Amino acid sequence: MSSPIIPVLLAGGAGTRLWPVSRDALPKQFLPLVGERSTYQETLLRVKDPMFGPPIVVTGPHFHFFAQRQAEEIGVDATVVIEPMRRDSGPAIAAAAAIARARDPEAIVLALAADHIILDLEAFRATCDHGRDAAENGSIVTFGIKPAEPRTSYGYILPGDSVGGNGVKRVERFVEKPDAATAARYVMDGYLWNSGNFLFRADVLLDELARFVPDMHAAVEGAVAHATTDLGFLRLDPDSFARAPQKSIDYAVMEKTDRAAVVAGDFRWSDVGSWDALFDIAPRDDEGNVLQGPVVAMDSRNCVVHSDGRLTAAVGLEDMVVVSTSDAVMVVPRARSQDVRDLVAKLKTRNSPEASNHRRMHRPWGYYESIDMGERFQVKRIVVIPGEMLSLQRHRHRSEHWIVVRGTAEVTINETIRAVHENESVYIPIGSVHRLANQGRIPLELIEVQTGSYLGEDDIVRLEDIYQRH
Known part of the structure; x- marks a missing residue:
């Protein structure tokens, strides 16, 4: 019996074309664009099936806690891998393939974008099953989508001769995003949309990468070999990973290899690459x-x-x-x-903070949201997840007043630790060493009033932090 396919979710992108909902500080894959769950969660659920093994998630250093928490919310045990910096899909997929190969030398990997939407679950899983034999025999199989209409926002794939059975075909040609007239001709000629999702044997992909982009292969192998475990996350070695060229898996491997194959997916799919894309799926x-x-x-x-x-x-x-x-x-x-x-x-x-940051800023312990701000004051709403705590810290330029509106806060001020209940408040003098924690079973919600000469987020001197931030 074949081993389960190992899903790999790429969850490190920015998604700026869905601004102002998707921003650098919290991109579209972690947002509920259609329905109540994020596209990342929906992708995890899509591979929650006996034909798949535990997933590997590759994300950035600002999103790993978020990725872990959203996976836990839906009962998925994922290995979250932290890529130290964005290097495009080539190094990210290669690193995940190396990790999968360490699990199983003959591992079959399914690389999926975490921000795509697929509306026909059984058809998607059937397509994975159709492509599996070709992948086991050494093909790198990409999923082509049967076009519903000509689109200029997608790349296209021209299928060639059959590779084994199950409708898998050799890739005759990859083409970039066309103009409208060319896109119409591509649809008439039997081209498929290029979904950017892949099925392959981990060792095959890595061998092809070593063949075509040896410096990327060496950098990724070094980053995985020297990776460290950090609070349950796997952190790739930053020095090694930084040496990887910034290149997509399409340019690094797929457009060069003679192992490229395509299986046609007869399911509704969208990369949600723009607001207009919601028109087709919502x-x-x-x-x-x-x-x-x-x-x-x-x-x-x-x-x-x-x-x-x-x-x-x-x-x-x-x-x-x-x-x-x-x-x-x-x-x-x-x-x-x-x-x-x-x-x-x-x-x-123009240095507009709204370009990258939301008013609600997520942190490993929960989030805060700015409610009002003026000269020498700021009001925030703070929510702390059960079992989490902020860093032990002090401020040089501001004092704080906390009013608990839900739950019970455990508040440390210098040498004193006390419980602050709903409708109670506590004052944090300027320069005091303090910490906020939620030891309860429900989210802790409080209103924070800051006063002082400087209220920037960089006026935080961390003395101790369970999340190892600096």
């Missing part, structure tokens, strides 16, 4: 609108209107995207959804 109302959150639309057709909390109303719109968050509103024609990436780049040149 439910629509009678006027063709995708409405998410507290939204009201009148005399509007074929629009995407998304709100993260505040009432958002649209009147007389057609083929538009409107996105409203607590600190930003974006309005763009659906046809120009791809331009949102350029908009974010412009915001970054």
Whole structure:
């Protein structure tokens, strides 16, 4: 009996084209774009089946706690691997393949993007099963999607001759994103959309990488060989990983190898690469609108209107995207959804904090959210997950006042430890050594009022931290 396929989830991307919901500080794979669970969680559940083994998740140094917590929420035991810096999909997939090979020298790996949406679960698993024999026999199998229509936002694959059975074919040609006329011709000629998901034997992929990009192969092998275990995470060696060229797996291997094969996936798929993509995968109302959150639309057709909390109303719109968050509103024609990436780049040149950061900032212990700010004061809402605690710290320029609104806080101030209950408060004088912890079974929620001459997040002197932050 064959060993289970080892799923690898790539969860380190940024997803700026879904701004202002997706930002560098919390990208789209960890957000519930369609339904109640994040696309990352949905991808984990897609491979929660006896045909798959425990997954390997590759993510960045700011998201590993988030990746672990979201996996635990849905009952998945994942190995979370921290890549020290973004080097594109080539080094990330290669590192995961090396880890899978250490589990099983003949491991079959399924590399999946954590931010894609697949709506037909059984058809997806059947496609994995169809591609398995070819992968076991040494092919590197990519999943091609039967086009629903010509698209200029996807790359395409031209299938060639059959490779064994089950509809797997040799890749005749990879092509980049075409113009509209070329995309229409590709659909007529039997091309497939390139989904960027792969099935392969770990040793085969690594051998091909050593053949075509030996410096990447050496860097990744070194990063895995010298990886360290950190609070249950596997942290790749940063010095070795930094030597890996920044290159996608397509450019590094797939467009060069003679082992490339493709299996056609007859399931609904989207890489959610823009707001316009939601138009194809999310439910629509009678006027063709995708409405998410507290939204009201009148005399509007074929629009995407998304709100993260505040009432958002649209009147007389057609083929538009409107996105409203607590600190930003974006309005763009659906046809120009791809331009949102350029908009974010412009915001970054203006040093707009909203370009990268949400008002709600996630931390290993929970999150905080800025409610109000003025000269010499700031008000935050802080939520601490059960069993977690903030660092032991002090501030040089501010004092703090904590008011507990839910749960019980364990508060350390210098040498004193005390419990602070709902509707009670505590004052933290400037310069005091202090810590906040939640030893209870429900989330701890409190309001923090800061006062002082400087209120920046860099006015934190950490003396002790269970998450080993600096």
